[in-house]
Amino acid sequence: MEAYSRFNLLGSSEQFQKVLAKIHKLAALDATVLLSGETGTGKELAARAIHYLSSRADKPFVPVNCGALAESLIESELFGHERGAFTDAKTASNGLIGEAAGGTLFLDEVDTLSLKAQAALLRFLQDRTYRRVGGGTLRQVDVRVLVASNADLPERVQKRQFRQDLLYRLNVLSLHLPALRDREGDAGVLARAVLQRLSHQYRLPLKQLHAEGLAFIQRYGWPGNVRELENIIHREFLMSDDTELRLRESCEALMGAAVPQVDIDSTDAPFRDAKANAVAEFERSYVRAMLVRTGGNISQAARLSKQERSAFGKLVRKYKLGGFEGQVA
Template sequence: MNRADLSISPELHAEFYKLNLCGNCDKFVQVLELIKQLSKHQATVLIQGETGTGKENAARAIHYLGARATCPFVPINCATIADDLLESELFGHEKGAFTDAHQTKEGLVVVANGGSLFLDEIDSLSPKAQASLLRFLQTQEYRPVGSKKILRANVRVIAATNANLKQLVQHKKFREDLFFRLNVLNLTMPPLRERKADMAIIAESLLQRFSRDYELPARLLSQQSLQYLQQQDWPGNVREFENTLLRSFLLSTGNYIDINEGVVPSFYTSVVDGESDTGAGNRCATMSFQDAKAQAIVDFEQHYLREVMQITHGNVTLAAKIAGKERRALGKLLQKYAIDKSRYR
């Protein structure tokens, strides 16, 4: 399919650009065309794709290009919610409903009313949480924890996962009926390695944003660097690509950014190769899956924190901005791993 065969106008391309969805290759233009179609409807959407491919950006585009654009888009990462708190987070609770319920609280379905609720890492929901979500999707009705009232919400649910839900259903780890409810409309985000022709326009967009966000002079990516970047596999996809560019942008002093073999290898690459700064690959091979996953998270957090502190010369405020976290939350992580910011100044 040629780009000329698709009904993506220059104006719509500009809207996608603002939503950090940049690309002109045929495969990605087909994705944009599908997003345009999905935005016209109100049914649930399941977005699938590898980590870092831009699933949340796609969800935002579906929301902001549709009829619900003037209402809230509320994202939530299902992996971060404790099983016993899911119903309270989604549907709210009455005062005294449980030990820490000191006051009545509205749930996220109320916050998102009229708009869209984005459920990321939907595969991480426990069986109990899956059942609660299924009931809501079936009727759009819910009952706050501790309340006898049944309420209704007008919310479009968009879910995302980097897991193979069909396979999880086959292994009885994800409810089949919930899968069908979520998978009314679906979208698959392609990995960066399948759209390397888009890397120039993605880099241009990112560098412009870096210049605005960090109030630094505009910088360009050299052609030699672009060619080198296009030769890499990018297992972390656009997110890894963005982090690599940001690191080089912040450390660069000239008008052009030069990226070579000494810059690209990162935590993602070392994990794929079976090793990391702390030897995680060797240790994980002797652990259970859950223990290995927990250890990988610890190794990643330590590696990431040290790297971002080095880039920012110990500036916690700037580091928090890069990480997309609250300053206090990042400070707690630094304290957790005994990382002294003064060492990087």
């Protein structure tokens, strides 16, 4: 446990202890690793631990969120470009691969790479050589590549959105981060650790978990995993006046977000009105639950809901739920 505390990888469940043991093993092997697991399960944290426990620890760890890079720029971001390679290329650039020389390049959301970028990555993984965009010379660099994805990659291969040969190449070594709900007892351990960290960070007195709060933490399914847990504890830590957190508001928002029931005795409203009311009630509690889960982050909440950000933002305004934004510092 000690060796991992500096990477903040916490968890005492058997499931997570197995993950820690595997991280140690993978750190000693200088090969590509595919990290998988739902959102918020700690893929990036695990990748960092693999790097810092490896012989490359004193060289750079370069994380790249492939999903956040514009498709037209991704190759030049990764492999660099020569001066004049395209209109804005006023100077040559080394690229992220060049920056990671001797160290580790961590490609997050690798499934979002275009097929063209996938081909370039495959070429690089095969012989560690690459060319800058607009540059003729073949360059060589010693970089370990770790990749992560929370997509179903074999399914992407079937749909021809992901190259099968690249998947084979990436999948030689793999590490699966279990969902928080499958890690027995860890949600409580993590919640207490987050409370400790927050009291240090804000220089505020420590708060404890009330038995009622702990019961909610253990019962809830945590679809957003550790990140969701951190968001909720963070908000309750700052907003609650109690020294023992019962997490009632989060519990109500997340577990009470069921579809409203029809009250037969009071169904004298026309069907259309009754339905509109029920839909509005559902929308309100759904949007509120998503905002609680993401600590008020509208973009993240929209992504989880598989809604356009603008459409989701409209609902937030409609139900005047914008206040959630300001609740997490």
